Amino acid sequence: MAALWWLALGGVLLLLLLWRRARPSGSETSLAAAVVVLGDLGRSPRMQYHALSLARRGFRVAFLGYAGTKPHSDILHNENIQIVYIPEHTSWQVGPRVLQYIAKVIIQTVQLFYTMLKIENPGYVLLQNPPGLPSIAVTWAFCFLCGSKLIIDWHNYGYTIMSLTHGERHLLVRIAKWYEEHFGRLSHYNICVTNAMKEDLEVNCNIIAITLYDKPASFFKETPLSDQHRLFMRLGKDYVPFKARYAAEPIAPGDGDKRSAFTQWEARSGQVTHLKDRPALLVSSTSWTEDEDFSILLKALEDYEHYVGDGMKLPPLVCVITGKGPLKEHYCKLIAALHFKHIQICTPWLEAEDYPLLLGSADLGVCLHKSSSGLDLPMKVVDMFGCCLPVCAVQFRCLPELVKHDVNGLIFRDSSELAGQLKMLFWDFPTAEGKLNLFRRNLRTDKQLRWDESWERTVFPLFSHS
Incomplete structure (x- = not known):
């Protein structure tokens, strides 16, 4: 039975590889990017800022995530940004919790991958982590098939959030930790939110990242x-x-x-x-x-x-x-x-x-x-x-x-x-x-940098010189 599953998986990958060859590539995709959040787009401000910064630089941006909260009006009215909603998994209370979680991950994998296949072939995929399970593996597989570069923006570690509920020694937490570290190393570039996280990624995960501190957008200011x-x-x-x-x-x-x-x-x-x-x-x-x-x-x-x-x-x-x-x-x-x-x-x-x-x-x-x-x-x-x-x-x-x-x-x-x-x-x-x-x-x-200035200095070189 296991052999049949692997054979089926191999056949699917072969078909996807053939399909990829028929898609546009090279210069046609260099100014296309996907910004991916396995969560509510409207409640993901940092990824909204990424999408806006890319759009202002002339990229055609597919902004993928769940519907729910309305994104900022600058996102909604930008002609270079296409919002692509991922069908949201509806949980059910049947069977052991572990099996429910496994079923959820499988469904999210299928939904995310299917949604990404519908967008323009991007030169870059910028992914928010967490949540990284299953999004890191799915976006890596997509990038492999499409010849895209995967950039992970590390906001935190997903396994540490899971540990708040299950405890550090829980089997799911340990699996999530291994998964995050292993698949995280497959990315082309990495961004993180603090110097402390940058050091931790390098020392404990062998992942080299650049620090992009969160900065306020221009519309955050004192109100008359x-x-x-x-x-x-x-x-x-x-x-x-x-x-x-x-x-x-x-x-x-x-x-x-x-x-x-x-x-x-x-x-x-x-x-x-x-x-x-x-x-x-x-x-x-x-x-x-x-x-x-x-x-x-x-x-x-x-x-x-x-x-x-x-x-x-x-x-x-x-x-x-x-x-x-x-x-x-x-x-x-x-x-x-x-x-x-x-x-x-x-x-x-x-x-x-x-x-x-x-x-x-x-x-x-x-x-x-x-x-x-x-x-x-x-x-x-x-x-x-x-x-x-x-x-x-x-x-x-x-x-x-x-x-x-x-x-x-x-x-x-x-x-x-x-x-x-x-x-x-x-x-x-x-x-x-x-x-x-x-x-x-x-x-x-305090003459602190705003988001646009900081992003231009820190992140844009990943898209312009790679």
């Missing part, structure tokens, strides 16, 4: 107050905290009504100024997965709530946590059980165009991403820094490559330390003195 007002009025139609905490109508100067309004509109000149007693806006974003423990933030907010009600110079808070993911329902139940008087929490899903506006309007960002490998960096912090938004981030191994403690933000270890940081940063808010505004000024004066 007039645009903030329009954003909050629009969000307030669906989310109570925005409606309750931000004024629906302009407030004239000197108005005795001290509602918890976010902005005050100057009736004569149209200028906008801050109200002294306005609430502070705290923002976090998440995929609601095991590598982010939001109980840390909730406990810190409980501590903060106690001191706001104790006569201290601390503002009320509006806490906005954006994102979708498997643990959202769990944390929403915990949030619903809280009975705050001075803190309001909402968990909206924002359109791609609204998310930068929200970050550019906030007073402080909080990041609870704790890397499964300790080797990647949270892109959400990169986006916050692009908006000159100071950050409090939970500590892990290579975080100092991004967050400079006491310079552009603070690093904490637990909920009590985060609570202390919130109280210190928001003391006598929103006066210009204090570390919160010092961090913002430091971010404004």
Whole structure:
């Protein structure tokens, strides 16, 4: 029986090799590229940026992944980018979990390979990892058949994410680790997100990579107050905290009504100024997965709530946590059980165009991403820094490559330390003195590269000189 399977597989490969010979090659494919994500395209910002950068350089880009969240409008309206959706596997609860997982991998293999056969023969395939099982092997086989060059962008290790659920010694985790290292070495080029990961890939996997730090796109910037007002009025139609905490109508100067309004509109000149007693806006974003423990933030907010009600110079808070993911329902139940008087929490899903506006309007960002490998960096912090938004981030191994403690933000270890940081940063808010505004000024004066500049220097040579 095994011999028949191998014979059938050999016959399929032979047919594919013959088919490949009939496809366009050479100069016709040199400016064609595929950007592949075995996940939701709209929730893969770094790969969206890759696709846009390639398209702006004249490449015809096939952007492959699952439907779900709408990608950024720049992707949707770019004539050089063709979005190609992969049919998404629908899981079923039949048989042992191991067999279910094996069946899922087999189905994903067939769906991904079939989808790639439909696109223009690319000169390059740029693949996001993780998830790498089965996408690394599938894209390598495709590149072998089509004469394409495979470039893997290592965001993390898939096997370390699996270990959060199954443990490091689980058979599936060990198989996934071997698979990732073995097939990863078959790529032509490799990109990674930190110098720590670059070193680990070389030492432990014998894979040479270049580091491309996540950088904010040009649309991540501070939001003008007039645009903030329009954003909050629009969000307030669906989310109570925005409606309750931000004024629906302009407030004239000197108005005795001290509602918890976010902005005050100057009736004569149209200028906008801050109200002294306005609430502070705290923002976090998440995929609601095991590598982010939001109980840390909730406990810190409980501590903060106690001191706001104790006569201290601390503002009320509006806490906005954006994102979708498997643990959202769990944390929403915990949030619903809280009975705050001075803190309001909402968990909206924002359109791609609204998310930068929200970050550019906030007073402080909080990041609870704790890397499964300790080797990647949270892109959400990169986006916050692009908006000159100071950050409090939970500590892990290579975080100092991004967050400079006491310079552009603070690093904490637990909920009590985060609570202390919130109280210190928001003391006598929103006066210009204090570390919160010092961090913002430091971010404004930091001439960090944007994505386009960094990509041009680091990644484009892989496509232009190979």
